[in-house]
Amino acid sequence: MKLHHATTDSFVFQLNAQEKELFLEMLQLYPLVPAQHHRLTKSPDAHSDENQRLLEESLAEHRAEKKQMVNALLAAPERFQKHARHFLFEVKATEIDFLLQVLNDVRVGSWLALGEPDPGQPPEMTPENFRHAIAMEVCGAFESLLLAALGQSESPDWADEP
Amino acid sequence: MAQTEVLPEIEREEQTDSRSELQPTWLVICWNDPVNLMTYVMHVFQKVFGWNRETAEHHMLEVHREGKSVLVRTTMEKAEHYVHQLQNYTLNATMERES
Numbered sequence: 001m002k003l004h005h006a007t008t009d010s011f012v013f014q015l016n017a018q019e020k021e022l023f024l025e026m027l028q029l030y031p032l033v034p035a036q037h038h039r040l041t042k043s044p045d046a047h048s049d050e051n052q053r054l055l056e057e058s059l060a061e062h063r064a065e066k067k068q069m070v071n072a073l074l075a076a077p078e079r080f081q082k083h084a085r086h087f088l089f090e091v092k093a094t095e096i097d098f099l100l101q102v103l104n105d106v107r108v109g110s111w112l113a114l115g116e117p118d119p120g121q122p123p124e125m126t127p128e129n130f131r132h133a134i135a136m137e138v139c140g141a142f143e144s145l146l147l148a149a150l151g152q153s154e155s156p157d158w159a160d161e162p
Numbered sequence: 163m164a165q166t167e168v169l170p171e172i173e174r175e176e177q178t179d180s181r182s183e184l185q186p187t188w189l190v191i192c193w194n195d196p197v198n199l200m201t202y203v204m205h206v207f208q209k210v211f212g213w214n215r216e217t218a219e220h221h222m223l224e225v226h227r228e229g230k231s232v233l234v235r236t237t238m239e240k241a242e243h244y245v246h247q248l249q250n251y252t253l254n255a256t257m258e259r260e261s
Contacts, residue, residue, distance in 0.1 A: 040257060042258060051242060055245070055249070059246070097209065100202065100251075104199075104251065105252050107197060116197075119196050143202055147199070147201045147205055
């Protein structure tokens, strides 16, 4: 997958068939971060229970909106225009942030499911862990591509491989 | 990643009425974790706080090197708003009362 071209209000990515399937599989995993994962504060105070509840409600609302957007994308195969040897996927500039949030949720949720391993201490590779480890790395790779398109970083080396 | 020596002031938001001056100040803190990509964290800081790249990079590197960064000092309501936004991006952020 690589950035094919960009206009003032959209980005067009080029993907091969395997990359397209992988990208859609990652989106289908959303959401993965448990609702109770986020804490408003580390220091409990008199209002923290109520405020924590409001935080969880707010996050749940956003999660539902994003899930709806994911479902709409999954139900629109025409978004991926078939060409001879690849697909072109046009992403509006306003959609990039949504895709980053979704992919990062799957990345962080996979990391949580793996037991929050440090980079130097990989988890034991059971079949279940293997699935999470792959999702974490694949989402990170797609995120890097989207961020590179936004100019946050150089395009990853692997993105230009045929 | 290139490292900059830009050291911006921590944002202290203006408080215009005398009542808010009496309210406790809250710190919005982003904590380090090994999973959020550095470029993603920079992107989120720019989106949520409207910072330029240098300021976002400074705070991202502070999170990475020091384990946390105080992003803003502000009222409880605004701190809640920012924490909601940062957690919506799955960053490890909390609000703490300034001691």
